[in-house]
Amino acid sequence: MEIIVQLLIEGLLLGTFYAFMSLGFSLSWGVINILNLAYGTFVVIGAYMTYILFTALSIDPLLSIPLTFSAGFLFGSALQRFLINRVLSYEPFMVLILTFGLDIFLSHSLNLIFKADIRSVDVSYAEKSFFFGPFIVSQVKLIVFILSLLLTFALYILMTRTWTGRAIRAVALDREGSSLVGVDPSKVFLITMALGTGIAFSSGNLYAVLQGFTPFDGGFLTVKAFLVSIVGGLGRVESALAGGLFLGILEIFTSFYIGEEWKFFTTLLVMLAFLIFKPRGLLGGKYYAEA
Amino acid sequence: MNGILLGIFLFAVTVWASDVLKLGAAVSFSGKYAKEGQLLKKGYELWKERVNSLGGIKVGNKRYRVEIIYYDDQSDPKTTAKLIEKLITQDKVRFILGPYGSAQVFAGAGVVEKYDALMVQGGGASSKIYKQGYRHIFGVFNIAPDYGKNLIDLAVSLKPAPKSVAIIYEKDIFSEDAARGALKRAKEKGLKVVLFESYPKGAQDLSSLMLKIRMKKPDIVIGAGHFKDSVLVVKQLKQFKINPKFVGLTVGPPVPAFVKALGKDAEYIFGPVQWSKELNFKDPIFGSTEGYVKEFRKMFGHDPEYHSAGGTAAAMALQLALEKAESLEVKKVREALLSMKAETFYGVIGFDSTGKIVTKKMAVVQIQGGKPVTVFPFESRKPVYPKPEWK
Numbered sequence: 001m002e003i004i005v006q007l008l009i010e011g012l013l014l015g016t017f018y019a020f021m022s023l024g025f026s027l028s029w030g031v032i033n034i035l036n037l038a039y040g041t042f043v044v045i046g047a048y049m050t051y052i053l054f055t056a057l058s059i060d061p062l063l064s065i066p067l068t069f070s071a072g073f074l075f076g077s078a079l080q081r082f083l084i085n086r087v088l089s090y091e092p093f094m095v096l097i098l099t100f101g102l103d104i105f106l107s108h109s110l111n112l113i114f115k116a117d118i119r120s121v122d123v124s125y126a127e128k129s130f131f132f133g134p135f136i137v138s139q140v141k142l143i144v145f146i147l148s149l150l151l152t153f154a155l156y157i158l159m160t161r162t163w164t165g166r167a168i169r170a171v172a173l174d175r176e177g178s179s180l181v182g183v184d185p186s187k188v189f190l191i192t193m194a195l196g197t198g199i200a201f202s203s204g205n206l207y208a209v210l211q212g213f214t215p216f217d218g219g220f221l222t223v224k225a226f227l228v229s230i231v232g233g234l235g236r237v238e239s240a241l242a243g244g245l246f247l248g249i250l251e252i253f254t255s256f257y258i259g260e261e262w263k264f265f266t267t268l269l270v271m272l273a274f275l276i277f278k279p280r281g282l283l284g285g286k287y288y289a290e291a
Numbered sequence: 292m293n294g295i296l297l298g299i300f301l302f303a304v305t306v307w308a309s310d311v312l313k314l315g316a317a318v319s320f321s322g323k324y325a326k327e328g329q330l331l332k333k334g335y336e337l338w339k340e341r342v343n344s345l346g347g348i349k350v351g352n353k354r355y356r357v358e359i360i361y362y363d364d365q366s367d368p369k370t371t372a373k374l375i376e377k378l379i380t381q382d383k384v385r386f387i388l389g390p391y392g393s394a395q396v397f398a399g400a401g402v403v404e405k406y407d408a409l410m411v412q413g414g415g416a417s418s419k420i421y422k423q424g425y426r427h428i429f430g431v432f433n434i435a436p437d438y439g440k441n442l443i444d445l446a447v448s449l450k451p452a453p454k455s456v457a458i459i460y461e462k463d464i465f466s467e468d469a470a471r472g473a474l475k476r477a478k479e480k481g482l483k484v485v486l487f488e489s490y491p492k493g494a495q496d497l498s499s500l501m502l503k504i505r506m507k508k509p510d511i512v513i514g515a516g517h518f519k520d521s522v523l524v525v526k527q528l529k530q531f532k533i534n535p536k537f538v539g540l541t542v543g544p545p546v547p548a549f550v551k552a553l554g555k556d557a558e559y560i561f562g563p564v565q566w567s568k569e570l571n572f573k574d575p576i577f578g579s580t581e582g583y584v585k586e587f588r589k590m591f592g593h594d595p596e597y598h599s600a601g602g603t604a605a606a607m608a609l610q611l612a613l614e615k616a617e618s619l620e621v622k623k624v625r626e627a628l629l630s631m632k633a634e635t636f637y638g639v640i641g642f643d644s645t646g647k648i649v650t651k652k653m654a655v656v657q658i659q660g661g662k663p664v665t666v667f668p669f670e671s672r673k674p675v676y677p678k679p680e681w682k
Contacts, residue, residue, distance in 0.1 A: 255498075260500060
């Protein structure tokens, strides 16, 4: 019994990180209707930025979150403005191919610059743990959990309480309708992509303190973001939370009861099952066409 | 006067040995196995410098200076295979010095075999390498199951006797092989195996495995993996406050970077080694094991451990075979290797018909005071057991 509670704690901590990490992916899919295959590599770029800031300027990885977020925001807007906008009017496959190519380009560039070495950001609080009776909670995971929760909440406020957030949701719900009432979709696309990439970069900070990373981690992360989006449903903050927690708990329980090596397999299997039986996710409604 | 004489002598040597024998190696200088790869390269480099300063390799009546072409395989077996193919086909190298890591050796071996080149390696220990019927692959490492076997043999010889063991391993041909060696021995010795489980290559978080170990409270924890895994396992054992009496890790403890990465936490951890600098053998080019250690220290500023020694030993086996064969033909060199029984700083080198070394034993070291010291099968220091709790 104790062990189940312990596993649930682990799953909750991990799941919240997944939720925050996937938000950007889910947003650009739900709002602009593009699948960004380079998303995981964006997270990895954030992790490397954190690494440089930490090793060269000794800036704590948690304090550099605003920096990586801003860098991601700029990178995302440039990406949308100069690359994605150009192919958006063609069939959806073009965007897929574009982001696929971008992923290869970026991950190999990282490999050229940083080599294939596993890098890690070794902060002093990384090895400590809290003990609550029989339960153990790693300090760094708890910090990442709290930060993910705060950032996710901040995004929720942004999406529901600000004009920009409402505009994003309006465009996601009905492109034509929103332009009729004076919202310019192309501007919203730009902001969404910028915001999404900012989220990706800054979740790189959290990823970097959680575990070691290499230039080629992006693929796995993209698949995770994909699963979170499918399970939860698209474009909404609460859907990402549901999806993230689901994935976190699924991974933890699979590694414990079936074996670490089955984690990825199970993840893909569940994704397949969702696509077949519940393609709109746990919280229903495909965002883009939702009534 | 002496200077001039030395000058003339060196000039004579260079002219005398003006022919060049090119060797090639694809080794991990980046990626997961970079630490081990760099040590292996040091072993090759020391041998090369030494041989060249002695006038090169004597093959028949000719003397050859040695050159080694290196490529970085990025710790990726597919890249190793590609680079070895490049060495053979583009750089026209016939004799390959092995890569680091069983998976890399295994991938490279197929290519070497295809082109009828020859590889001598001190970087791969999986027994799978020798089960393919390859004829041109020779290795100076004892096979991987010996790593696990030696750790268990040491553990059960200690008092108070341990009763249970947890074995975790990286999903990789070397580590799985080593873990199975430990499993087999543990069962033979009547230990209770409470956990035997793998984790995927490159995993960076072993939380669920740690939770399991924490729940089962084994006396012995064996981790089969490579350098990076060893560091990760120690960090996470500490993070989860798991305090077994005996922690043994297959690759890691003897590597200098292990103590550097873990500091005090590296203390009292056991690790099997292919070779120890405390051995005592005669050597044809370094004089003795001691002479080897001295030369190594002079060139690199630290003591050699077994990854470097394996590299030197592999290269030296090739050199001795070339000299004995008096030919650069792969076929004759292969025969010379098969019939070899040579004493070197590394131990006696001799191979069976599959190409694996059968003439030497392994040892186990423990980190004490920041340094690996040999504690098994001979005790240069007494092993510290049970291991004190994490601080």
